[in-house]
Amino acid sequence: MTSFELDKTPCFDITATLECGQVFRFSPVEGGYILHALSHVAKIIDRGDRYEVSADDEEFFKAYFDLERDYAAIQSELEDGGTLSEAIAFGRGIHILKQDPIEAIFSFIVSQNNHIPRIKGIIERMCDALGEDRGDYHAFPSLEALAGAGEEFYASIGAGYRAAYLDRVAKAMLDIKLDEWRALDTESLRRQLMAMHGIGRKVADCILLFGFDRFDVFPVDTWIKKVFADAYPDMPADKMSTLLVQKYGKYSGFVQQWLFYFKRTKKTMDKSNILS
DNA sequence: TTCCAGGGATATA
DNA sequence: TATATCCATGGA
Numbered sequence: 206m207t208s209f210e211l212d213k214t215p216c217f218d219i220t221a222t223l224e225c226g227q228v229f230r231f232s233p234v235e236g237g238y239i240l241h242a243l244s245h246v247a248k249i250i251d252r253g254d255r256y257e258v259s260a261d262d263e264e265f266f267k268a269y270f271d272l273e274r275d276y277a278a279i280q281s282e283l284e285d286g287g288t289l290s291e292a293i294a295f296g297r298g299i300h301i302l303k304q305d306p307i308e309a310i311f312s313f314i315v316s317q318n319n320h321i322p323r324i325k326g327i328i329e330r331m332c333d334a335l336g337e338d339r340g341d342y343h344a345f346p347s348l349e350a351l352a353g354a355g356e357e358f359y360a361s362i363g364a365g366y367r368a369a370y371l372d373r374v375a376k377a378m379l380d381i382k383l384d385e386w387r388a389l390d391t392e393s394l395r396r397q398l399m400a401m402h403g404i405g406r407k408v409a410d411c412i413l414l415f416g417f418d419r420f421d422v423f424p425v426d427t428w429i430k431k432v433f434a435d436a437y438p439d440m441p442a443d444k445m446s447t448l449l450v451q452k453y454g455k456y457s458g459f460v461q462q463w464l465f466y467f468k469r470t471k472k473t474m475d476k477s478n479i480l481s
Numbered sequence: 482t483t484c485c486a487g488g489g490a491t492a493t494a
Numbered sequence: 495t496a497t498a499t500c501c502a503t504g505g506a
Contacts, residue, residue, distance in 0.1 A: 226487060317488040320505060324487080327503095365502030370489085405489045426487035441496085442488085465487075 207263045211256040216276040218298020219249050219256060225299050225466035227415050229312055229325045230332070230345070242269055243305050244337060244344035271300045279459055288432075289460065292467035299462055302415065306383055308345050309416025310398075313408045314370050323363070330362035351375035370403025377401055391419045406443045420458035423449040428468045429461065 211217070223231045223238055230241040237250040247260035260266050280297065284290045304312075311331070316324050335346035335354055346354075352375040359368035386394055391413060398409040410424035423429075425442040437445055453460045 313487075316486090318486060318501085319488090319503080320486045323504060360502085363503065365504095366489095366500090367502080403489070407488060411487070424487070427485085428487070469487085 206259050206261055208257065208259045209263050209267075210252075211258060211270070211272070213251070213253070213255050215297050216280070217270070217272070217300055219251065221296050221298040221466065222270070222300045222302065224470075225296060225462055226321060226469065227462065228302055228304065229316075229321070229328050241332075241342055241345070242266075242302075243308060244339065246339070246342060269303050271303055274300070276300065276459075279456055283453075283456060283460060289464070292463040295470070296463045296466040299466060301420075301458065301462060303418065304415045305345070306386070306412070306416040307348055307351075307378065309412045310374065310378070310404075311351065311371060313411040313415070314367055314374060314403050315364060316411070317367065317403075317405075317408055319365075319367075327363050331359075334358070334362065348375065348378055352379050367403065373402045374404065387417065391421050394419070395422075406446060410446065414458040414461075421450060421455050422446075423453065423457040423461045425449070426465070428465050428472075432464050432468050 213219075219238060223240065228240075228242075231238050234248070237248065237256075240247045240249060242265075245260065245262050245265050247258055247266050250257045258266065276297075276299075280293050283293065312324070312328055315327050315331075319327075331351075332343045332345055334343075335350040335358075336343035337347075351371070354372070354375070356368045356372040359371045364371060386397060389397065394417060395406075395409050395413060398404050398412055399406065404412070407424050407426055410422040413419040413422045414424060423446045425446040430442065430445070433440075433445060433449075437448070440448075449461070450457045
């Protein structure tokens with residue numbers, strides 16, 4: 206384990222980055238978070254003006270957090286004086302994490318038609334049962350372990366009807382060369398992903414955004430549908446997605462994440478206000 | 482208890 | 495091509 210510090214800036218906030226719905230293997234601890242990615246672990250403690258990080262691999266997490274990108278510049282280009290500005294102000298500290306493609310594929314298959322708390326539980330049970338034992342935690346499973354587990358295993362950890370998807374995709378991925386996938390343009394890679402049983406447009410776009418660094422995508426889920434319900438009434442999700450990419454271009458993925466986090470979190474806050 | 486969740490496959494027209 | 499229905503599960 207090594208320790209290092211990260212600047213806490215208006216454009217990098219660990220709570221917004223982890224709680225914005227892009228990632229599932231983290232849990233709050235006193236003063237911060239424990240975060241797992243692939244076989245790695247980091248503990249991030251909030252020290253006010255900086256984050257104190259202890260991790261098994263400093264270079265891995267410095268890349269994972271996407272620290273080199275100029276998020277302030279992206280935000281200033283996107284300001285519209287309206288809802289998007291409001292969403293950016295709310296989620297200014299979000300960074301899009303550079304997740305592993307395989308971990309993203311399996312995480313977002315689990316995510317479909319599912320609640321985030323339950324998604325986290327299913328993925329955690331998947332890791333505990335199939336991932337390498339690292340002492341305090343289990344790594345994300347190897348593709349071989351995922352492919353060998355069988356549909357019954359995925360059903361047994363509560364994956365529901367997605368169990369068959371997970372099993373089939375795991376076995377299919379054994380024949381995929383990721384480097385060849387990485388070389389494809391976004392449209393071609395989306396087609397490859399959607400050819401997998403259980404991966405549709407929305408899950409493919411999440412995988413492209415979070416696992417393949419593609420920002421010219423706009424995943425449309427139930428929350429994004431709510432955001433644009435008035436602007437685009439009764440519009441199918443895939444058409445809405447295409448329209449929004451035309452509008453926001455190479456920044457689509459960032460826009461989507463700010464709007465998603467804003468809408469979903471505000472809903473929760475409104476509920477708690479009613480109760481209080 | 483019912484509704485809903487970071488949807489997708491399938492059947493039908 | 496477009497719409498309707500079904501799918502497992504558990505948090506709220």
